[in-house]
Amino acid sequence: MTDPFVLAAAGEVGGDFFKERDVGDLCQAQPDQVFCFDWARENLDRFATPTVQHLQIVIPALLIGFVVAFALALLAHRTRWLQPPLLAATGVLYTIPSIAFFFLLLPITGLGRDTAIIVLAAYTLQIIFRNTMLGLNNVPASVKDAARGMGLTQRQILWKVELPLAIPEIIAGLRVAVVSTIAIATLAVLISAGGLGTQMYGSNLTFPTSIIIAAAIVMLMALAFDVVLLLVQRFTTPWRRAAQG
Amino acid sequence: MSFAPPLASFAGAIEFIFTPQESNVTGGKKVGGFDKTVELLIGQIEVTVLALAIALIVALPLGLYLGHRGKGELIAVGVANAGRAIPELAVIALVATLIGVGIQNVAPVLAILGLPPILNNAYVGVSQVDRATVDAARGMGMSELAIVRKVELPIAIPTVMGGIRSAAIAIVATATIAPLAGVETLGDFILNRNVYGENGLLAGALLVALLALTLEGLLALLQRRLTSAGLKVKTA
Numbered sequence: 001m002t003d004p005f006v007l008a009a010a011g012e013v014g015g016d017f018f019k020e021r022d023v024g025d026l027c028q029a030q031p032d033q034v035f036c037f038d039w040a041r042e043n044l045d046r047f048a049t050p051t052v053q054h055l056q057i058v059i060p061a062l063l064i065g066f067v068v069a070f071a072l073a074l075l076a077h078r079t080r081w082l083q084p085p086l087l088a089a090t091g092v093l094y095t096i097p098s099i100a101f102f103f104l105l106l107p108i109t110g111l112g113r114d115t116a117i118i119v120l121a122a123y124t125l126q127i128i129f130r131n132t133m134l135g136l137n138n139v140p141a142s143v144k145d146a147a148r149g150m151g152l153t154q155r156q157i158l159w160k161v162e163l164p165l166a167i168p169e170i171i172a173g174l175r176v177a178v179v180s181t182i183a184i185a186t187l188a189v190l191i192s193a194g195g196l197g198t199q200m201y202g203s204n205l206t207f208p209t210s211i212i213i214a215a216a217i218v219m220l221m222a223l224a225f226d227v228v229l230l231l232v233q234r235f236t237t238p239w240r241r242a243a244q245g
Numbered sequence: 246m247s248f249a250p251p252l253a254s255f256a257g258a259i260e261f262i263f264t265p266q267e268s269n270v271t272g273g274k275k276v277g278g279f280d281k282t283v284e285l286l287i288g289q290i291e292v293t294v295l296a297l298a299i300a301l302i303v304a305l306p307l308g309l310y311l312g313h314r315g316k317g318e319l320i321a322v323g324v325a326n327a328g329r330a331i332p333e334l335a336v337i338a339l340v341a342t343l344i345g346v347g348i349q350n351v352a353p354v355l356a357i358l359g360l361p362p363i364l365n366n367a368y369v370g371v372s373q374v375d376r377a378t379v380d381a382a383r384g385m386g387m388s389e390l391a392i393v394r395k396v397e398l399p400i401a402i403p404t405v406m407g408g409i410r411s412a413a414i415a416i417v418a419t420a421t422i423a424p425l426a427g428v429e430t431l432g433d434f435i436l437n438r439n440v441y442g443e444n445g446l447l448a449g450a451l452l453v454a455l456l457a458l459t460l461e462g463l464l465a466l467l468q469r470r471l472t473s474a475g476l477k478v479k480t481a
Binding site: 096101107226 | 338
């Protein structure tokens, strides 16, 4: 049996978008149907590798984005005048569409996963940095005064009072960053970095069943990460549950 | 695929924007140049503005209404969270295969990507307006519509505009892959590498980045103009 699908390879980007594609014998009876269940049942396993590749892009990007953005937020918290320039700089990285960013980096970092990770990490900076900074800024002065009065050092106030109180905002930012990054990572196919985009683009572009399954996996992945972050928030902010009774 | 050193690559890309050149792949045929750039730029602005307008017409009144009534948080906020998870590539690919190509099909679908942030921010912005302020307006005899227009919306403008800016960025970014669905935008330079070559690819990426930053800058300016002086004092 010949594989009707050819993964979008480097040279194929921008190739023949609408070329005829053989969907095998399974869907020949109704070539126009939106979703071919027979094909889906037989071919679900072909989505395993792209799903793993997707995670291999998204998880490092989010970890790097979080570490850098968190460090920047702590820096901006201590050195207030850095807040506007850092907001502006991360804002530029956020505004540049990822697809353009991918190709702007191409002459420097080349095709493949590294470029995708860098671009997506840069994209998340603004969201995480901004929320972390606002969360820290929003801690009431009276709470910090009370902590100081109890003899806590500046460092203790940051880690034991300010950061815990900022957790809801930090997690809110992370949730937005995680869900958007998982969706945008589909574009990584354009720079041959693999991922679930491979099942939507190239020769798969004309086959709705494949696109729909890949999109569903992307959205389920986003949902799963979102739920995990919500649980993290629940367990790291026990006082909120206590307050709700 | 091989690239020249970075600086030479970008120099070639900038040249491509202004002067038609023989690409390294088409063999003699001249591609790119200022006229083509302007044509594609207009194409991208056209589909972006149209999609943003549709998104605004649908989501803004709904968000303001729900925020004013303080109802439907689940819809407004839930739609926003789910909407962010929609992969743009799948949206464009499905339009092309299931609905059809061309701006009349692509613009409404691009608008879907703009709905969540506009709806969410309009809802959040209006519902967070101090209820005492709204009661005062009601006590002065303002109609509900007047309250939304003259009290809630002006106070919520920074949040509402934040949503519109997010929507605009999402739409202009996705319009870049609209050539996959038969709408000629700057993304054509990027996606049709075998026509425009490496210079076209980089030129397209540069232009798309500049377009997005310009759009964001213009909307930020608009937000400043629309925000009432009283609110600016507080945030400054």
